[in-house]
Amino acid sequence: MTNDSQISTVTFPDRELLAALEPLPVGVRGAVWDLxxxxxxVDLDDVDAVVLPYINASEVLGELGRVPHLKLVQTQSTGYDGVREAVGETVAVASASGVHAAATAELAIGLILASLRGIDAAVRDQQEGAWRPQRHLSLADRKILLVGVGGIGKEIARRLQPFEVELTRVGSSARDDADGHIHGAQELVALAATADVMVVxxxxxxxxxxxxxxxxxxALPAGALVVNVARGAVVDCDALTAEVLKGRLKCAIDVFDPEPIPADHPLWTAENALITPHIGGNTSAFYPRVVKLLKKQMEAFARGKVPDNLVQRGPFA
Incomplete structure (x- = not known):
């Protein structure tokens, strides 16, 4: 690590997170800045690295421009959309990859099961005291199109294995790995034509x-289910809404564009829609796992090593 990439002073969004990491390694100083x-x-002139808040971080990204000697930004989320644009190419950006993998994979499986097995409809029936048994789709024997093969995608695939599904995976480019073939994104339309469930x-x-x-x-067949646990804008949400309102597709979504979904949006009352409020990684598993990651990052700073999860290398290039 060069002097240009040496990190000595790090800010944390709240006192509780900093306290969970104390004592920090020798050579690393912590301060509190919620942005x-x-x-x-601490003076912002002395800050080398900033840990973003977990909730609503996108609302404060503009404040990063106030840090004149910023070298690294650490997210507490797997996603890092908007961060690189906010800081420019000279600043490193590290994600919380791995922290939310188990919890988000759990939610993806839960949304699939709830939608296919009609649990959402049963909850509505319960409010009326109505007993309406129906034959629903099983997850077993379904053709699942998994769009995304990163850390969370791998955990979703692993959790799908016991359910006896036919799994097709899609990445940015076609390739093979230890689990078989990964199709390229350019094949999405053709692959969608035979999918019962698309997980994004x-x-x-x-x-x-x-x-x-x-x-x-x-291209998705009538009755197919779209599950989005990524980011809302990966999906054309207007187009998805139109398909769901027509009754041609079903959706089970944890994310949307925009968020929060406007109160008068028609998707709220659509029978074929199941909505959770962006809670994929926000479980009891989050805090101990993010603390573990941040401790590892602080040790890397203290030892002059390159930190983990860099999605933009900045001064570590």
Whole structure:
């Protein structure tokens, strides 16, 4: 690590997170900055790295421009959309890859099961005291199209194995790995034509914005289920809404564009829609796992090593 990449002073969004990491390794100093008020215990001129808040981080990204010697930004989320644009290419960006993998994979499986097995409809029936048994689809024997093969995608695939599904995976480019073939994104329309369930778990980038577009959605068979646990804008949400309101597709979504979904949006009352409020990684598993990651990052800073999970290398190039 060069002097240009040496990190000595790190800010944390709240006192509780900093306390969970103390004592910090020798050579690393911590301070508190929530990016909404003045930092506590440090001048911004001295800050080398900033740990973003977990919730609503996108609302405060503009404040990063106030840090004149910023070298690294650490997210507490797997996604990092907007962060690189906010800081420019000279600043490193590290994600919380791995922290949310188990929890988000759990939710993806839960949304699939709830939608296919009609649990959402049963909850509505319960409010009326109505007993309406029906024959629903089983997850067993379904053809699953998994769009995204990163850390969370791998965990979703692993959890799907016991359910006896036919799994097809899609990545940015076609390749093979230890688990078989990964199709390229350019094959999405053709692959969608035979999918019963499409699960979206790919990062939001310029390349993946509206990756699941009108053409992909139109290619899905009638009755297919779209599950989005990635970022809202990976899917053309207007096009998805239109398909769901027509009754041609079903959706089970944890994310949307925009968020929060407007109160008068028709998807709220659509029978074929199941909505959770962006809670994929926000479980009891989050805090101990993010603390573990941050401890590892602080040790890397202290030892002059390159930190983990860099999605933009900045001074570590």
């Amino acid at each position: 909404r008020s003045a930092p506590i215990g 778990i790919t990062p939001l980038t310029e390349q993946t914005h509206h990756m699941i577009n009108t053409h992909v959605l139109a």
